[in-house]
Amino acid sequence: MSQAWWRGAAIYQVYLRSFADGNGDGVGDLAGLRGRLPYLKDLGVDAIWLNPWYPSPMADGGYDVADYRGIEPVFGTLEEAERFIADAHELGIKVIIDVVPNHSSTESAWFKEALTAPETRERFWFRDEPNDWQSIFGGPAWTQVADGQWYLHLFAPEQPDFNWDSPEVHADFENVLRFWFERGVDGFRVDSAALLFKDAERWEDLDPVHDVYRRWREIADEYGDRILIGEVWLPDQERFARYLRPDELHTAFNFDFLSCPWEPAELRRVIELTLATHTPIGAPPTWVLSNHDVTRPVTRYGRADTTFAHGGALHGTPSDPELGTRRARAAALLAMALPGCVYVYQGEELGLPEVEDLPDAARQDPMYARSGGANRGRDGCRVPLPWSGESAPFGFGGHPTWLPQPADWAPMTAKAQTGDPGSMLSLYRTALRLRHELLGDGTLTWLPMGPRVLAFTRDSGLTCVTNLGPDPVPLPPGEILLASGPLTGDRILQDTTAWLI
Numbered sequence: 001m002s003q004a005w006w007r008g009a010a011i012y013q014v015y016l017r018s019f020a021d022g023n024g025d026g027v028g029d030l031a032g033l034r035g036r037l038p039y040l041k042d043l044g045v046d047a048i049w050l051n052p053w054y055p056s057p058m059a060d061g062g063y064d065v066a067d068y069r070g071i072e073p074v075f076g077t078l079e080e081a082e083r084f085i086a087d088a089h090e091l092g093i094k095v096i097i098d099v100v101p102n103h104s105s106t107e108s109a110w111f112k113e114a115l116t117a118p119e120t121r122e123r124f125w126f127r128d129e130p131n132d133w134q135s136i137f138g139g140p141a142w143t144q145v146a147d148g149q150w151y152l153h154l155f156a157p158e159q160p161d162f163n164w165d166s167p168e169v170h171a172d173f174e175n176v177l178r179f180w181f182e183r184g185v186d187g188f189r190v191d192s193a194a195l196l197f198k199d200a201e202r203w204e205d206l207d208p209v210h211d212v213y214r215r216w217r218e219i220a221d222e223y224g225d226r227i228l229i230g231e232v233w234l235p236d237q238e239r240f241a242r243y244l245r246p247d248e249l250h251t252a253f254n255f256d257f258l259s260c261p262w263e264p265a266e267l268r269r270v271i272e273l274t275l276a277t278h279t280p281i282g283a284p285p286t287w288v289l290s291n292h293d294v295t296r297p298v299t300r301y302g303r304a305d306t307t308f309a310h311g312g313a314l315h316g317t318p319s320d321p322e323l324g325t326r327r328a329r330a331a332a333l334l335a336m337a338l339p340g341c342v343y344v345y346q347g348e349e350l351g352l353p354e355v356e357d358l359p360d361a362a363r364q365d366p367m368y369a370r371s372g373g374a375n376r377g378r379d380g381c382r383v384p385l386p387w388s389g390e391s392a393p394f395g396f397g398g399h400p401t402w403l404p405q406p407a408d409w410a411p412m413t414a415k416a417q418t419g420d421p422g423s424m425l426s427l428y429r430t431a432l433r434l435r436h437e438l439l440g441d442g443t444l445t446w447l448p449m450g451p452r453v454l455a456f457t458r459d460s461g462l463t464c465v466t467n468l469g470p471d472p473v474p475l476p477p478g479e480i481l482l483a484s485g486p487l488t489g490d491r492i493l494q495d496t497t498a499w500l501i
């Protein structure tokens with residue numbers, strides 16, 4: 001089936017700040033993560049992707065990196081990171097870390113030097129006059145420094161953009177990749193991968209970016225079996241596919257699938273388009289339902305409008321948790337049955353909802369402040385995980401947690417869900433185990449079951465059927481391996497996925 005591990009991997013995303021707190025300060029850390037590695041082993045994931053763990057003032061949750069060769073002290077130490085990599089490897093779990101090449105932090109040594117020694121400003125985008133670009137987080141994309149010049153930041157003012165026309169920037173990032181490859185990491189998730197180059201008119205998807213990834217690919221290949229995953233938000237599939245040519249990035253996140261409404265024709269269109277984009281270039285597709293930037297699926301799928309779009313316009317619109325959970329379960333089995341890699345964002349396997357009623361004073365996402373509160377931001381999917389117990393911090397670690405947890409999360413804890421055959425956690429555990437045996441990379445063959453049903457078989461003989469229509473539908477012949485919800489006899493009900501062999 002799959003040749004290289006990454007072609008069919010199930011990759012679990014750890015948002016370190018909110019995963020598990022080992023030292024009791026209310027913030028997740030490496031000690032907490034190391035302690036919970038057996039949980040991830042039991043869950044059945046092949047790799048972990050960690051959001052940035054570098055020293056950072058946390059103006060954007062660590063995506064404002066002050067030092068690419070260190071570990072944020074709140075998370076631990078470099079030695080601990082190395083021990084974590086070794087522990088994960090011992091359990092057969094690969095480790096992927098984030099690299100943030102588009103921008104750094106105003107607290108980085110280079111930016112501080114740029115302020116005091118203007119001749120070094122070449123590494124960033126300093127100009128005498130700003131243009132009219134707006135920051136992706138809201139507000140102008142330029143900030144003025146004391147001597148009158150302006151620097152570019154596509155995100156928060158604390159995140160100055162690098163100038164990729166500077167050879168020093170290239171050399172430094174190549175060294176950063178080597179630094180971590182030598183410490184055993186198995187790959188990098190490349191943040192904002194399409195943004196690196198800018199010209200007078202455009203700040204996205206300029207051609208020279210591909211030369212950077214060709215060089216990075218050579219470096220990754222030198223170390224053997226290491227991978228590069230792109231965060232590439234581009235609506236044009238042809239442009240997107242260019243990042244996945246055989247000598248560039250290995251894979252990229254499928255944001256079309258994540259943003260797709262729970263609607264059969266749209267889902268089928270996105271799945272087919274994804275396969276059509278990836279197959280000719282030989283890159284495995286990826287299937288993503290959530291991450292640290294988007295509304296949790298249980299909440300999204302419980303709304304009348306099940307799409308996702310940045311901007312947060314749907315925040316707080318009514319959501320039916322029962323419906324959302326039913327659909328999220330069906331979506332998970334659908335995603336896991338498709339050819340390629342699947343991502344699981346921490347807490348997705350617990351069926352956590354988006355926490356939409358966080359007190360405003362607790363909100364930390366710069367999107368919230370920069371939009372003057374119009375965009376409620378991404379904190380609601382970043383709330384510390386509930387592990388056990390009846391009240392906050394639900395076994396997370398110290399209290400108070402850096403974002404408050406809802407008081408009613410006792411039934412959502414990993415402990416409460418363990419051993420309950422009907423829980424989201426049990427569904428994910430079973431599905432990931434079966435997926436490991438029967439699925440991964442390869443092809444699919446659609447089965448004609450009507451316009452409201454998505455049904456296909458895989459090379460292993462597994463059939464996946466998702467019914468999105470109101471009428472119960474007879475299942476094709478075969479033994480039922482797993483279903484996301486109850487079946488009536490041989491019929492599959494609305495918003496349910498079944499796997500058969």
Ligand code: GLC
Binds near residue numbers: 060063155191192293
């Ligand atoms: C990516 C990250 C997001 C971050 C942004 C700026 O989109 O996923 O969390 O805010 O880049 O680094």
